[in-house]
Amino acid sequence: MMARRDDAPADLNDQIVALLPRLRKFCVIMTRSSDGGDDLCQATVERALSRRHLFDPGTRLDSWMYRIAQNLNVDRARRVKTRGQEVDVDEMSSVKGDDGVRIVEQRSALERARAAISRLPDDQRALMALVVFDGKSYGEAAAILEIPIGTVMSRLARARRAIDAFVNGTDGNG
Amino acid sequence: MAEWTTDDDRLMAYLDGAMDEAQMSAFEQELAARPDLAQRAERFAANDALLRQAFDEPVPATLTASVKAAIVTASASPARGPTASNDNMPGWRRWQWPGLGAAAAAAAVFLLVGLPDRANNDMEPAVVAMLDNLPSGKSGDLGKGETITPQLTAKAADGRYCREFVRDGGQSAGTGIACREEARWTLEAFVKNAAAQDATDQIRTAGGKNDRILDAAYARLSMSDPLGKEEEEMLLSTGWEKSKNNFGVGE
Numbered sequence: 539m540m541a542r543r544d545d546a547p548a549d550l551n552d553q554i555v556a557l558l559p560r561l562r563k564f565c566v567i568m569t570r571s572s573d574g575g576d577d578l579c580q581a582t583v584e585r586a587l588s589r590r591h592l593f594d595p596g597t598r599l600d601s602w603m604y605r606i607a608q609n610l611n612v613d614r615a616r617r618v619k620t621r622g623q624e625v626d627v628d629e630m631s632s633v634k635g636d637d638g639v640r641i642v643e644q645r646s647a648l649e650r651a652r653a654a655i656s657r658l659p660d661d662q663r664a665l666m667a668l669v670v671f672d673g674k675s676y677g678e679a680a681a682i683l684e685i686p687i688g689t690v691m692s693r694l695a696r697a698r699r700a701i702d703a704f705v706n707g708t709d710g711n712g
Numbered sequence: 713m714a715e716w717t718t719d720d721d722r723l724m725a726y727l728d729g730a731m732d733e734a735q736m737s738a739f740e741q742e743l744a745a746r747p748d749l750a751q752r753a754e755r756f757a758a759n760d761a762l763l764r765q766a767f768d769e770p771v772p773a774t775l776t777a778s779v780k781a782a783i784v785t786a787s788a789s790p791a792r793g794p795t796a797s798n799d800n801m802p803g804w805r806r807w808q809w810p811g812l813g814a815a816a817a818a819a820a821v822f823l824l825v826g827l828p829d830r831a832n833n834d835m836e837p838a839v840v841a842m843l844d845n846l847p848s849g850k851s852g853d854l855g856k857g858e859t860i861t862p863q864l865t866a867k868a869a870d871g872r873y874c875r876e877f878v879r880d881g882g883q884s885a886g887t888g889i890a891c892r893e894e895a896r897w898t899l900e901a902f903v904k905n906a907a908a909q910d911a912t913d914q915i916r917t918a919g920g921k922n923d924r925i926l927d928a929a930y931a932r933l934s935m936s937d938p939l940g941k942e943e944e945e946m947l948l949s950t951g952w953e954k955s956k957n958n959f960g961v962g963e
Binding site: 551554555558559562563566567572573576577579580583584587588590614616617647648649651652654655666669670671673675676691692694695698699701702705706708 | 716720723727728729756763764765766769770772774776778780783924930938
């Protein structure tokens with residue numbers, strides 16, 4: 539990997555702040571909770587800052603930071619898994635908003651959508667986060683997750699079938 | 713493309729913008745001729761839209777603030793020379809999840825609140841006996857309807873063996889981490905169950921704050937990965953004396 543000095547740190551800092559909404563969304567999806575997403579997002583930024591001299595300005599900052607977030611989360615998920623914790627579906631499916639009435643009406647559909655995502659295996663959820671939520675190409679997503687590009691579509695198809703089954707009560711094939 | 717052999721492959725490529733113009737118009741003709749596939753495409757597209765809406769929430773002001781604070785801190789640190797381009801950066805913890813920053817500060821407050829009310833963090837004798845002897849996953853009876861269940865055993869960077877455990881059924885229900893040194897267990901972190909005492913058959917650790925407290929303790933102790941079953945069995949059967957020599961040290 540190419541090591542660079544941080545020639546334009548101010549600019550990089552601005553880019554990191556600008557990236558926050560997308561990075562946080564990725565982190566929330568991957569940790570399956572808003573609080574966990576905030577923590578992962580913060581840890582990702584801190585790690586990125588501590589290694590900014592390793593960032594190649596000729597490459598994409600978002601991809602680099604998504605990969606950092608993914609690696610941090612894999613470490614954490616491994617630990618949580620061995621601790622045998624259950625995921626709290628109620629917490630992860632909390633939907634925030636400012637309009638009380640509208641929220642009550644939409645709450646159940648949106649909560650169901652969040653629950654559907656959270657039930658996916660990590661590899662499928664990561665692809666959904668990158669491709670469906672962030673608009674990454676299959677090639678970019680494969681590079682960030684360090685998986686063969688040939689597996690991307692089949693995983694996305696499995697994920698979407700599972701989501702369809704959960705949200706619409708289909709058998710995923712109809 | 714050759715690898716698009718199934719309907720769903722083509723559907724994915726269509727939904728994700730991976731088709732060129734010609735492929736797209738060919739697929740749209742196919743959709744027009746096959747109502748079942750068209751319906752499926754519409755449903756999947758609607759699901760995607762619902763998902764995007766479900767995660768459409770603003771960045772909390774606290775996160776923006778703590779990120780900006782981290783940037784200020786990092787910018788204030790001395791510039792590193794070219795030799796610093798390896799990962800061994802003195803002064804930086806190699807593993808920072810999530811032991812630094814605002815989350816850790818918040819966790820520290822909760823940690824103090826959560827600790828049982830006693831002068832030191834020694835554990836009561838019944839709990840000590842259970843932590844000394846119970847394999848992870850097995851529950852022990854503490855009397856008065858209380859149980860304790862070790863969850864895992866791991867090793868802290870300072871050489872102590874530590875166990876995460878769940879207490880259930882009493883005032884002290886919750887999840888904690890205790891570390892052993894010279895036959896004593898010291899409570900390192902404890903999260904009380906808020907309202908989980910009615911949940912009888914299920915241990916449910918709410919994510920968020922609770923996880924953060926335990927995660928902060930794991931980070932602070934630089935805990936190893938959990939030990940395997942055999943390794944734990946050996947510790948239990950040998951009375952934990954292995955912790956005094958170099959078993960597992962210097963990984």
